[in-house]
Amino acid sequence: MRVEIVTTAVQPSRPELLGPADLARWRRLRREADRDRLSTGAVLRQAVLRERAGRAVPVVRRCRGCGSTDHGEVQPAAPEDLARWRTSTSHAGGTVALAVVDCEGADVGVGLDVEAVSRTDLCIAPLVLCDGEQPPTSRWDLCGLWTAKEAVLKALGCGLHVAMTEVEVRPHAADGKPGWTAHAAGEDSRLQPLREQPCRVVDLTYVVGGSQRSAVAVTGADHTHVEHRQVASGRWLSWVESMLPDE
Ligand SMILES: CC(C)(COP(=O)(O)OP(=O)(O)OC[C@H]1O[C@@H](n2cnc3c(N)ncnc32)[C@H](O)[C@@H]1OP(=O)(O)O)[C@@H](O)C(=O)NCCC(=O)NCCS
Numbered sequence: 256m257r258v259e260i261v262t263t264a265v266q267p268s269r270p271e272l273l274g275p276a277d278l279a280r281w282r283r284l285r286r287e288a289d290r291d292r293l294s295t296g297a298v299l300r301q302a303v304l305r306e307r308a309g310r311a312v313p314v315v316r317r318c319r320g321c322g323s324t325d326h327g328e329v330q331p332a333a334p335e336d337l338a339r340w341r342t343s344t345s346h347a348g349g350t351v352a353l354a355v356v357d358c359e360g361a362d363v364g365v366g367l368d369v370e371a372v373s374r375t376d377l378c379i380a381p382l383v384l385c386d387g388e389q390p391p392t393s394r395w396d397l398c399g400l401w402t403a404k405e406a407v408l409k410a411l412g413c414g415l416h417v418a419m420t421e422v423e424v425r426p427h428a429a430d431g432k433p434g435w436t437a438h439a440a441g442e443d444s445r446l447q448p449l450r451e452q453p454c455r456v457v458d459l460t461y462v463v464g465g466s467q468r469s470a471v472a473v474t475g476a477d478h479t480h481v482e483h484r485q486v487a488s489g490r491w492l493s494w495v496e497s498m499l500p501d502e
Contacts, residue, residue: 320416
């Protein structure tokens with residue numbers, strides 16, 4: 256299964272490119288930095304899907320954790336588009352990252368997380384570890400586990416509505432990249448895909464570098480092939496121009 260990770264620096268807001276739901280969320284935000292992050296994520300998702308489809312791809316937001324449409328994952332709205340692509344977004348610091356999986360009709364889920372190591376404290380370990388998992392001895396390792404489990408919960412579409420302690424991750428390297436496999440450790444019914452399907456988590460720290468950890472999880476696929484692309488500013492501007500409505 257091919258997974259593309261596309262990263263960009265946060266860009267100035269482009270409210271004229273946002274759909275009605277994202278525009279309403281954008282207007283509710285007060286801080287310019289939060290508005291820019293939301294706008295960058297939405298434009299990035301739309302541009303990358305448009306590249307694949309050769310047309311605009313309508314998307315919808317819904318949280319599978321609680322059913323809300325006010326927050327949650329964003330996926331293609333039309334069933335035929337959803338059968339081809341799934342997406343996941345994460346923001347940390349000045350970076351916005353998008354994962355797109357080309358699912359070719361398969362029932363897969365994708366979840367991406369990026370976190371700053373400096374925001375991780377060893378005292379949160381009990382909120383992360385399930386029974387039997389060894390406590391990490393460094394913030395670096397704990398942050399790595401956090402991103403792996405958050406990526407899994409995002410791939411399931413429920414986010415932190417399900418506790419990280421309900422998910423077990425076991426180290427597992429594949430395709431020359433370190434990572435984990437994920438397994439249900441608790442009884443929550445939202446973990447069912449982990450009981451029925453493989454879930455592979457790839458460590459993407461090499462993509463974000465330095466002081467951040469990152470991971471992408473894919474449910475329903477035995478193998479993942481991860482590719483990464485950083486969006487240059489020229490590419491961003493040409494995307495924005497191509498998405499502007501004709502005068
Ligand atoms: C989703 C969640 C894990 C994000 O964590 P985070 O580290 O703060 O943020 P990230 O930048 O990594 O991810 C944000 C993105 O996750 C995606 N996302 C949100 N909820 C999601 C969910 N349930 N499943 C998968 N992805 C989700 C969104 O695309 C969001 O970006 P966008 O709003 O710009 O589109 C976390 O906010 C969460 O689980 N929240 C659920 C609890 C909650 O919202 N409670 C309040 C209302 S009931």
